[in-house]
Amino acid sequence: MHVAEQKFATFLRSRPASLLLIVAGLVMTLAAPMLGLIPVLPDAGTSSALIEFPFSLSVPSWATALMLLAVTAMMFHINRRYNLLRTTRIVYAGFFMLMCGAAPAPPTETVMSTLLAMVLLVSLALYYLLYNRPRDRRKVFLTGVILGSAVLLHRATILYLPVLILGLTQMRIFSSRSLAALIIGLLTPAWIAWAIFDVSFNFHISVWRESPFVYFRHPSLWPAVASVVLTLLAGFVMGFMVLIKVLTLNARARALNGLLTLMAVASGIFIIADFENLFFYLTALNCFVAFQIAHFFRLNRHRSSYISVTILIIAYTAIYVCPLIL
Numbered sequence: 001m002h003v004a005e006q007k008f009a010t011f012l013r014s015r016p017a018s019l020l021l022i023v024a025g026l027v028m029t030l031a032a033p034m035l036g037l038i039p040v041l042p043d044a045g046t047s048s049a050l051i052e053f054p055f056s057l058s059v060p061s062w063a064t065a066l067m068l069l070a071v072t073a074m075m076f077h078i079n080r081r082y083n084l085l086r087t088t089r090i091v092y093a094g095f096f097m098l099m100c101g102a103a104p105a106p107p108t109e110t111v112m113s114t115l116l117a118m119v120l121l122v123s124l125a126l127y128y129l130l131y132n133r134p135r136d137r138r139k140v141f142l143t144g145v146i147l148g149s150a151v152l153l154h155r156a157t158i159l160y161l162p163v164l165i166l167g168l169t170q171m172r173i174f175s176s177r178s179l180a181a182l183i184i185g186l187l188t189p190a191w192i193a194w195a196i197f198d199v200s201f202n203f204h205i206s207v208w209r210e211s212p213f214v215y216f217r218h219p220s221l222w223p224a225v226a227s228v229v230l231t232l233l234a235g236f237v238m239g240f241m242v243l244i245k246v247l248t249l250n251a252r253a254r255a256l257n258g259l260l261t262l263m264a265v266a267s268g269i270f271i272i273a274d275f276e277n278l279f280f281y282l283t284a285l286n287c288f289v290a291f292q293i294a295h296f297f298r299l300n301r302h303r304s305s306y307i308s309v310t311i312l313i314i315a316y317t318a319i320y321v322c323p324l325i326l
Contacts, residue, residue: 009306018094025097032104039220092294102316103227109279144185235289238296264288
């Protein structure tokens with residue numbers, strides 16, 4: 001690389017560049033309602049909650065920004081506590097905020113989308129603590145309780161149960177007792193809600209009720225679709241290149257990064273299979289792919305790495321700006 005290219009690549013990896021991306025993502029999120037960029041979802045007809053709640057989960061844009069910052073803070077904690085990317089740089093945080101800002105979610109979807117990302121990140125943190133500690137089942141139970149509580153708010157959260165079960169194997173803690181602890185923890189919130197409040201449950205999860213071409217016919221949804229396609233492509237290419245490098249690390253590093261990759265792959269599969277809940281999975285997908293992008297950028301020092309990252313920044317910005325121009 002030329003000197004100018006080296007300086008630019010170094011800047012992209014720096015904390016100021018990441019902070020600029022975070023600020024850009026926040027501005028995009030806060031400005032979206034005023035610019036008319038909040039998409040209009042087709043009427044789903046039924047609530048996504050497992051039980052009925054007497055309150056609305058819709059929040060203003062400033063609350064959305066705060067929740068995304070909370071997810072970013074959790075990402076920072078995980079990387080710093082477990083040395084996941086083996087660097088203190090916060091490239092992942094900048095990309096996460098930019099990716100979320102590029103395709104802002106409707107107010108009715110924001111809370112559950114960010115909550116899902118936070119639930120999965122907390123589950124990751126608990127699992128990382130349990131690596132090769134099969135007798136410590138209390139944290140496995142707690143993970144089940146956290147997931148079960150999220151299921152009460154959105155039924156589709158249950159799709160991540162097989163991922164957490166596979167995670168037990170990934171963390172070398174799988175046994176009949178740890179599996180039982182996870183399942184019992186999952187059922188506990190619903191049992192408490194039924195025993196105390198005598199609630200009724202709606203177990204129906206609808207998938208592919210209509211064609212994607214019909215569902216996404218509204219132009220306001222196109223930026224979200226473009227963002228998902230770009231994120232899936234970046235996650236596949238960069239995640240694969242990261243995986244090759246990760247395989248050369250020690251067993252613990254492979255396990256931690258493997259579980260992160262598993263979460264990313266699962267989120268990508270769910271967002272395609274359950275496309276009518278696209279915004280529900282989008283924040284989590286952005287979160288895990290942002291980790292993959294940052295890891296790719298750290299591991300690859302050659303010229304194409306900074307070019308790829310720059311193209312992604314331009315592409316996500318274009319997804320946000322294009323509806324304002326067209």
